[in-house]
Amino acid sequence: MKKKSIAYILFAGIIAISSCKVTKPYHAPVAGTQGLYRDTSSADTTNMANLHWTDVFKDTLLQNLIREGIAQNLNLKIARSRIQQAQAYFEQSKLASLPNLSVDATALGGQVAKTTSVPSNTHLYQLTANASWEADLWGKLKSSKRATLASLLQSESFSRAVQTDLVAAIANYYYNLMGLDTELEITEQSVKNWMSTVDIMKSLKDADIVTEAAVVQSEASRYAVEVTIPDLKQSIRQVENALSILLDRVPGPIQRGELSGQKQDSLLHTGVPAQLLGNRPDVQEAELNFRYNFELTNIARTYFYPDVVISASGGYSGLSVANLFNPVSLVGSIAGSLTQPLFNQGINKARLKVAQAGQQQSLLAFENSLLTAGQEVSDDMTAYQSTLEKTNLRDSQIVNLQKAVEYTQLLVRYSSANYTEVLTAQQSLLSAQLSQVNDRLQQLQAIVNLYRDLGGGWK
Numbered sequence: 001m002k003k004k005s006i007a008y009i010l011f012a013g014i015i016a017i018s019s020c021k022v023t024k025p026y027h028a029p030v031a032g033t034q035g036l037y038r039d040t041s042s043a044d045t046t047n048m049a050n051l052h053w054t055d056v057f058k059d060t061l062l063q064n065l066i067r068e069g070i071a072q073n074l075n076l077k078i079a080r081s082r083i084q085q086a087q088a089y090f091e092q093s094k095l096a097s098l099p100n101l102s103v104d105a106t107a108l109g110g111q112v113a114k115t116t117s118v119p120s121n122t123h124l125y126q127l128t129a130n131a132s133w134e135a136d137l138w139g140k141l142k143s144s145k146r147a148t149l150a151s152l153l154q155s156e157s158f159s160r161a162v163q164t165d166l167v168a169a170i171a172n173y174y175y176n177l178m179g180l181d182t183e184l185e186i187t188e189q190s191v192k193n194w195m196s197t198v199d200i201m202k203s204l205k206d207a208d209i210v211t212e213a214a215v216v217q218s219e220a221s222r223y224a225v226e227v228t229i230p231d232l233k234q235s236i237r238q239v240e241n242a243l244s245i246l247l248d249r250v251p252g253p254i255q256r257g258e259l260s261g262q263k264q265d266s267l268l269h270t271g272v273p274a275q276l277l278g279n280r281p282d283v284q285e286a287e288l289n290f291r292y293n294f295e296l297t298n299i300a301r302t303y304f305y306p307d308v309v310i311s312a313s314g315g316y317s318g319l320s321v322a323n324l325f326n327p328v329s330l331v332g333s334i335a336g337s338l339t340q341p342l343f344n345q346g347i348n349k350a351r352l353k354v355a356q357a358g359q360q361q362s363l364l365a366f367e368n369s370l371l372t373a374g375q376e377v378s379d380d381m382t383a384y385q386s387t388l389e390k391t392n393l394r395d396s397q398i399v400n401l402q403k404a405v406e407y408t409q410l411l412v413r414y415s416s417a418n419y420t421e422v423l424t425a426q427q428s429l430l431s432a433q434l435s436q437v438n439d440r441l442q443q444l445q446a447i448v449n450l451y452r453d454l455g456g457g458w459k
Contacts, residue, residue: 022305023139023298026146026291029363036273036374040381047271049279049454053167056451061257062174065247069170072248076166079159086152093141093148130313140302147295154288160458161281166246167457171448173243177236178259179441183434184232187225190430194222197409197426201419204412214419221423225430259440264447268384270454276373279455286369290362293355300355303348373453380450387443394436401429 048056054063070076136142201218204210241251276283404425412422451457 021139022301023143024294026294028287029290029366031274031277031367031370033273033276033370033374036276036370036377037270037381038374038378040270040378042270043272044269045271045275046269047275047279047454048269048451049271049275049456050459051451051456052459053451053457056447056456057171059174059257059262061255062171065174065243065254066167066170068247069166070163073162073166073246074248076159076162079155079162082155083152083159086148086155090145090148090152093145130311135308135310137308138302138305140299143295143298143302147292147299150288150292150295154285154292157281157285157288161285164281164452164455164457168448168452170243170246172445173239173246174254174256175259175262175441175444175448177239177243177254177256178262179437180232180236180239181256182259182437184229184236186430186433186437187229187232190426190433191222191226191229193426194218194225197422198222200409204419209413210419217419218423221427259437262444264444268381268447268450270377270381270450273374273377276370276377276455280373280453281455281458283366283369283373283455286362286366290359290366293359293362297352297355297359300348300352303344303351376453377450380446380453384443384446384450387439387446390439391443394432394439398429398432398436401425401432405429 053066057063057066134141198215198218201210201215205212205215240254243254244251277287278284405422408422408425412419
């Protein structure tokens with residue numbers, strides 16, 4: 001059989017094997033989203049995650065802080081840098097399917113036997129161009145390119161996740177600052193009220209209505225309230241400092257509004273759980289990580305098959321520079337090679353097992369990320385509903401405690417109540433007022449967390 005016929009048969013065999021599809025096409029994992037949101041079965045697809053953050057946070061001061069954070073936050077800049085790095089890797093992977101080109105200029109000098117007709121001192125000059133191309137018959141290069149694309153998309157999802165967390169963190173810090181401001185204002189007013197109570201007790205003591213014990217106890221209660229003020233001021237400064245870091249500022253004051261001025265529209269629409277796949281960046285990132293590992297498994301399969309490389313070279317070769325570009329000095333060659341390592345099957349099998357295990361792990365991580373997302377959204381909705389339920393009850397509690405303070409102050413003047421009842425009523429009122437601030441803060445933060453956990457903040 002002629003050599004050309006053998007080559008044709010070999011080439012046809014390779015094509016036939018390659019048509020068996022060594023690599024497998026990617027299919028997104030089947031995600032079970034039914035029932036991810038506890039006690040929610042609505043089919044309404046209206047989702048607050050699709051809103052821009054300026055539509056959720058109406059406070060212009062907060063909007064300015066979020067805008068500054070998106071522009072300046074260092075972690076977000078790092079995430080964007082990762083995208084640029086992944087983009088470079090992807091561009092590099094696209095070049096892998098192109099031929100490798102090189103140019104070689106060589107000058108050789110040597111001495112040959114005098115019995116030949118060639119001069120004994122001979123120089124050889126060569127100028128050649130070489131090219132080699134790996135035939136991607138098994139899909140290794142295509143799978144590698146798809147893997148780097150998945151890595152690029154994964155870095156983009158990571159950047160979105162960083163921005164989502166950043167927007168929520170800035171909003172939560174902002175609300176926390178306003179909550180601390182309100183607590184400080186209430187506490188300072190309470191100290192003034194206690195000072196008034198101390199004066200009343202002194203007057204009643206002079207009138208022999210109460211004893212000295214009532215005076216010192218009221219003073220001690222006043223100091224117990226006042227001693228919390230330094231801690232509140234310290235907390236305010238610490239939160240300001242933490243928020244400054246998010247904005248890439250040196251620690252300093254943060255301009256803000258008042259907690260009572262924060263108005264929220266009825267925007268708490270969770271949509272359907274399946275929307276988490278398109279909205280929530282960390283779920284997207286987990287799915288893309290599975291896609292990346294899926295392609296690594298494809299690459300591992302191709303190692304069981306031979307590499308097919310076609311190479312060619314051409315140029316000029318002559319005994320002098322003057323005659324180098326003479327047509328008779330033109331040389332060229334073309335060759336094809338098929339390489340199959342004989343003793344690498346154990347390594348190839350191990351490589352495939354490792355890749356398959358990584359693929360399975362990334363699939364489980366994706367499923368876990370989806371379950372976690374459903375849990376967080378469910379917790380946020382529960383937290384928000386709890387704050388709504390407490391609102392009216394807390395308002396009624398404070399109204400009654402205010403009356404209790406007024407009544408006990410009147411009754412003690414006429415010896416109809418013990419001074420401890422006055423102190424207890426005032427302490428209970430302060431505690432309820434601070435709890436009311438916390439309720440309002442929890443409500444606002446539940447909205448922020450729900451917006452984040454639904455995947456809002458990056459669009």
